[in-house]
Amino acid sequence: MLAIGAVDEFVQAVIQGLPVGSVYALIAIGFTLTYKTSGILNLAFGAQAYVSAATYFELHVRREWPIWVSLLISVGILAPLIGVLLNQFVFKNLRTASPVARLVVTAGLMVALPEIFKIVTDFERESVFGAVGIVPDGKIFYRIFDRYPITRDEIVQFTVAILGALILFALFRFTRLGLHMRGVVESPRMTELRGIDAEKVSSFAWGLSSLYAGLAGVLLCSTSITTIEPGSFFQLVIVAIAAAALGKLVSLPLALAGGFFLGIMNTILPTYITPTSIIGQNLGPSLPFVMLFAILVFMPGIKASKESRDPMAAVDPPTDTISIAQVSPWASRIALIPSLLMGVGIFIWVLTSADQFWMLLFTEAVIYSIIFLAITVFTGMGGQISLALTSFGAIGAFTVFQLTKNFEMSSLLAALIGAALGAAVGALLALPVLRLGHIWLALATLAFAFFFDAVMVKFPWVGPTSMQTAEIPRPTLGGLDFGNDKSFFLLCVVLLIICSLFVSALKRGTTGYMLQALRGSEVASQSVGINPTRWRIVAFAASSGLAAFGGALLVIGQESVNYGSNFAPLTGLFWLVLVITLASRRVSGAIQGGVVFRVFPDLILIRLLHLAPQWQFALFGLGAINFSKHPEGLLEYSEQKSVRRFDRLISRFNARKQASKTEVPS
Amino acid sequence: MSLLHAAEIGKTFGSLRALDEMFIDIEAGERVGLIGPNGAGKTTFFNCLLGVLNPDSGVIVFDGKEVNNLPVYKRARLGFGRTFQRIELFSGLTVREHLVVAERSRNGRGSFLRDLIWQGSPSKAELAACDEVVELLGLGDIRHELIDSLSLGKGRLVEIARALMVQPKLLLLDEPSSGLDVQETEAFAEALLRIQQERKFAILLVEHDVDLVSSFTQRAYLMDLGRHIINGATSEVMKSEELRRAYLGDGEGAQQ
Incomplete structure (x- = not known):
């Protein structure tokens, strides 16, 4: 009896998992398709799925348009259109960009796309619950073998997804276009030599892949995704990457299998793990992250799998390298003066005449600058990307919370211990992850961030169990009490200066040299x-x-942990995109990033321009597109330009002096 | 005991036997050439010696120490220096900074903690050591230039300078003539010879440019199809029938 019961449970789980698995498979092959044809890991894939799902919801549920019209518009027209447009204006220009640049650009799009959509359509004004599938009466259920229930939605989901996959395989195998696509995968330039328009083929691949993204988005709304908000769709990207990573990002059949496997595991695992344990409760939703992490760390040869690169990419002109232009040290010193003056001006203004609101805002700007120095070190100096910044911020915050609550420790001392703990966890995580390098490293840290968010945070020895208990006291040091906002602001400024000095010391020291060398070759x-x-x-x-x-200081400043609003994983992506877009290579870039992140939205967008807060995400997300052209960052780029102007002035002046000297004797 | 002794090195890629019982011996201060036509397995052998590839079989002894299982960077610290066929430089650093990196790596004096107390910048002594090598290679005028703006010929000299900073006992050169014209190659060989005679390190030159090998090296190994063919004084090897056969084939068509 028991054996039959177990078999029953297993079959039931498989049948439940198949529909979702088929959609995952669809996503995985769509994702792999664009990676293969353009070398771009499209992090914005989930955002594209969101846009289609939200459009379908808007048209069919809110405006009560017929199903097929809504479907045609949201999936048939809008989805591929977005893909083609993105390829035309963004991805096409990224072919020769570095892997890191490509990742940053799509991360920016991932942040920007949903916000742009919301701004354009005013989407979130009403409830986003109550999504429906693409057939009427989708919740009616049937029994397979008179035994296992399955809903009409699930049947449709499965059938459509399988059809989509079959069509793609047929296309690749039997059509001229498929053949051309396979050619473009190998080398767009080479294909062009054969008289085939690689742009057109690549554009088609993007359209098709985006159509699959949109279709998957709409299909999932009938079963596993219930709220139509960007966060729930972002998970899809992780699923796609995890499944695609099984095929080392190049094999479509393996990606397909990976998708099915993930979907089925999603329903099987919870039946075998004690559902009341913390792991049992949270493993289901975090399974893709765990899987991705495990695949990246344990799968042999994933590092060796070559990053997709056109063997003939060298025929394209190299990107503009203004950053390596050399100028006289004088010119760069003079160019620093305006920002220095501005910094001092702001500092004096905050101390003397800011009210509490602005004081707190600038205090947070200072604290975020410390957090952003992490990006200066790892990305600016090391040339690599970590998407787990928020997890480490949270580690600092939680350490302060636990130590002050349980041991009544001074919160400043606790923050230092938090920093040490963060560094230790970082070193531990680095061991398996760092050998991956570049893009795989970024993905592994992303998986870690989401796993931390979904599982680790829930443990009582990690995070606060409820909002009430999450209070954190301000520090005292000797006779000084930093409970006062002004003194806390001063403390943060001093700490920022110390941290900045640390980072500059690293930059000028052995660490800087070694990292630069490793980055070079x-x-x-x-x-x-x-x-x-x-x-x-x-x-x-x-x-x-x-x-x-920085994370520790942030929660000390707010006197509460506020995990959700401070340290959600997607926030970390936004931090990274922001700082990289501005300037990640210099210490001052982190400080400018802190100010822009915390002050700019309130000051410029809301007070002066009266725009919705979404605009900041949309703007900076779009700003990331610029990264491929100016990897040194927008601020550094414009500064370099003015420095060069100075430089020219100085050399002209010197030349004139020389000229007048030589004229005198004659 | 020779400086480098490698014996019975084998390496297989899939079904391709890339190296088969290959061997080499190099004495301290000697200039040795490794020649062979394209696809002979020179680069594979070279990479096995350096630790970039792990041979399936065989033994490598360097300076009396077995180095078979050491990673590249540890072999470098023992006294392996190298240059690359496609130059590998540190984009974003100046010429002299390349040498500073190497010097720091050699003396092992840099660490994260030293950086934190502002002791990380290069010292006067370190810079002087770098400048000495810069002058040695005639790179004095461009020591503050960014590497990205230099020509290939200068880049190769910087590679040599960087390798010299770790005070190698054996310098392995991977096709240094590729991408250089005849004059550049001659200038390069001249500079290298001068420095080698001053510093007394051994050189292993991997080349398919037979002219460079015959003018530059004292002994040579000829390999083809992953195997050792002959070795001996360079002039002997150059005259040998085996060399002719390896490069031109032994078909009747080759004979006039």
Whole structure:
């Protein structure tokens, strides 16, 4: 009896998992398709799914348009249109950009797309609950073998997804266009030499992949996704990446299998794990993250799998490299003066005449600058990307919370311990993850961030269990009490200066040299005896420590943990995109980032221009597109330009002096 | 005991036997060439010696120490220096900074903690050591130039300078003539010879440019199809029938 019961349970779980699995499979092959044809890991995939799902919801549920019209518009027209437009205006220009640049751009789009959609359609004005499928009466259920229930929605979901996958395979195998697509996968330039328009083929691939994104978005709304908000669709990207990673991002059949596997595991696992344990409660939703992390860390040869690169990419002109233009040290010093003056001006204004609102705002700007220094270290100096910044911020915050609550420790001391703990966890995480390098590293940290968010936070020895108990006292130091906002602001400024000095010291010291060398050429670095692992761990640990320290200060300033609003994983992506877009290579870039992040929206967008807060996400997300053209960041780019102007003035002046000198004797 | 002793090195890629019982011996201060036509397995062998690839079989002894299982960077610290066929430089650093990196790596004096107390910037002594090598290679005028703005020929010199900073006992050069014209190659060889005679390190030159090998090296190994063919004084190897056969084939068509 027991055996039959167990088999029953298993079959039931498989049948329940199949429909979702088929959609995951669809996503995975759509995702792989664009990676193969353009070398871009499209993080905005989930955002595209969101746009279609929200449009379908708006048309069919709110405006009560017929199903097929709504479906045609949201999936048949809008989805591919977005894909083609994105390819035309953004992705097409990214082919020769570095892997990191490509990732940053799509991360920016991921943040920007849903916000732009919301601004354009005013979507979130009403409830976003109550999504429906693409057939009427979808909740009616049937029994397979008179035994296992399955709803009409699920049947449709399964059938449509399978059809979509079959069509793609047929296209690849049997049509000329499919053949061309396979050619473009190998090398767009080479394909063009054969007289095939690679742009057109690539554009088609983007349209098709985006259509699949949209279709998946709409299909999932009938079963597993119940609220139509960008966050729930972002998970899809992780699913897609996890499934696609099984096929090392190049094999469509393996990606397909990976999708099915994930969907089925999603329903099977919860039946075997004690549902009341914390892991049992949260493993289901976080399974894709765990899977992705496990695949990246344990799958042999994933590092060796080449990053998709056109063998003939060299025929494209290199990107503009204004950042390496050399100028006289005088010119760069003079160019620093305006921002320095502005900083001092703001500082004096905050101390003397700011009210409490602005005081707190600027205090947070200072604290965020410390967090953003983590990006300066790891991305600016190390040239790599961590998407787990928020997790480390939260580690700092939780440490302060636990230590002050349980041991009544001074919160400042607790913040320092939090920083050390963050650095330690960073070093531990770095061991398996750092050998992956570049894009895989970024994905592994992303998986870690989401796993931390879904599971770790729930443990009582990690985070606060309820809002009431999450209070955190302001620190005292000797006779000084930082309960007062002004003194706390001063404390934060001093700490920022110390942290900035630390980072500049790293930059000018051995760490900076070694990281720059590793960034330039890993093989050459090793050939002079540099141990790459050691310096990468140092960079990751230092960066994590800084993020943890900043996170700790942030919650001390707010006197409460506020995990959700401070440290949600998507926030971390936004931080990264913001700082990289502005300037990630310099210490001052982090400070400017802090000010822009915390003050700009309130001051410019809301007070002066009276725009919705969504605009800041839309604007900075779009700003990331610029990253591929100006990897040094917008601020540094414009500053470099003015520095060069100074430089020219100085050299012209010198030349004139020279000229007049030579004229005198004659 | 020779400086480098490698014996019975084998390496297989899939079904391709890339190296088969390959061996080499290099004495301290010697200039040795490794020649062979394209696809002979020179680069594979070279990479096995350096630790970039792990051979399936065989033994490598360097300076009396077995180095088979050491990673690239540890072999570098023992005294392997190298250059690259496609130059590998640290984009964003100046010429002298390349040497500073190498010097720091050699003396092992840099650490994260030293950086934190502002002791990380290069010291006067370190800069002087770098400048010495900069002058040695005639790079004095461009020591503050960013590497990205230099020509290939200068880039190769910077690679040599960087390798010299770790005070190698054996310098392995991977096709240094590729991408250079005849004059540039000659200038490069001249500079290298001068420095080698001053510093007394050994050189292993991997080349398919037979002219460079015959003018530059004292002994040579000829390999083809992953195997050792002959070795001996360079002039002997150059005259040998085996060399002719390896490069031109032994078909009747080759004979006039």
